[in-house]
Amino acid sequence: MxxxxxxxxxxxxxxxxxxxxxxxxxxxxxxxxxxxxxxxxxxxxxxxxxxxxxxxxxxxxxxxxxxLNTHGRVTDSLFDTTLSPGESIELTLRRSAKMQCEPDHPAGCLVALGLLSACTDESKTISQPLAQARASNRAGIVACIERAIAAGELPATVVPDALATVFDSFLLGISVLARDGEPFEKIDKAITQIMTLWDASRISSPALAND
The missing domain is CATH 1.10.10.60 (Homeodomain-like)
Incomplete structure (x- = not known):
């Protein structure tokens, strides 16, 4: 036997x-x-x-x-239409920054840092799911901006891809800051600052315009 x-x-x-x-x-x-x-x-x-x-x-x-089914779900709020578009983006940035600075796992984001340069045929194949995850996040940000324009929150002159690139670049940049040891509190304050761009892009209400 x-x-x-x-x-x-x-x-x-x-x-x-x-x-x-x-x-x-x-x-x-x-x-x-x-x-x-x-x-x-x-x-x-x-x-x-x-x-x-x-x-x-x-x-x-x-x-x-x-x-993607655990830590990566910090970007789920991009696709939550029960939130306002601005809230969706801001919550994603804050949740991602908090996750990336947590002490019980490596700093930064695996999707952003796992494989940015594909050196071999194997790594080129491996890079696809990471690139797809990043593309999904960008598309989510674009959808939030398009939703805000459709709702009259942002003016039609806003170019969704351009504004989305600003927030997506910031999201990806959090990974480098976290990996370099920048504290969450500092990054969180930076998120407050970047969100002023959203506020500055909004259409002023009549009441505000008359003040």
């Missing part, structure tokens, strides 16, 4: 989180298979790694799914 293989000695769910933190901290290309084997599940062998995850690329795909 063939002997059964030894069962896994690690919690796969915990291992995915550990791998996520490694990719988040170092990026896809700089995270080696040796690092992954040494740091997930308390250390696993190559056969155990491939049996559990298939490949580094397949593991990263699982990591991205985990990230």
């Amino acid at each position: 063939a002997q059964m293989g030894r069962p896994r000695t690690f919690d796969r769910d915990v291992a995915i989180t550990q791998a996520m933190h490694l990719f988040w901290e170092h990026g896809y290309d700089a995270t080696s298979l040796s690092q992954l084997k040494a740091n997930i599940g308390g250390g696993i062998t190559a056969p155990s790694f491939y049996a559990a995850f298939g490949s580094k690329q397949a593991l990263f795909n699982e990591v991205m799914e985990r990230y």
Whole structure:
């Protein structure tokens, strides 16, 4: 009778989180298979790694799914039409900044920092879900601005793509600030400042215009 293989000695769910933190901290290309084997599940062998995850690329795909369904949901407010357009954008910025500065995981945003330069064919393939996530966020900001124009909150002269690029650039820039150790309180004050651009773009009400 063939002997059964030894069962896994690690919690796969915990291992995915550990791998996520490694990719988040170092990026896809700089995270080696040796690092992954040494740091997930308390250390696993190559056969155990491939049996559990298939490949580094397949593991990263699982990591991205985990990230987008947990930490990445800070941008959900962009798509919440029960909020005003300005509230949607502001809440996204504040939630993202808070998440990126939390101490229980690497600083910054995996979507922004995980793989910005695709150096190999493998990393070019891997970069697609990150690029798609960033594009989705940009589209969400554009939709908020278009919703504000349709509602008469912003004037028709506002160019949605242009104004969205301002807020999207700020959102992506938070990742660098957080990674450099800038405190949440400082970034949060900067969000208050950037939102004055939204207020300045709004159509003044008749009551305000007559004051």
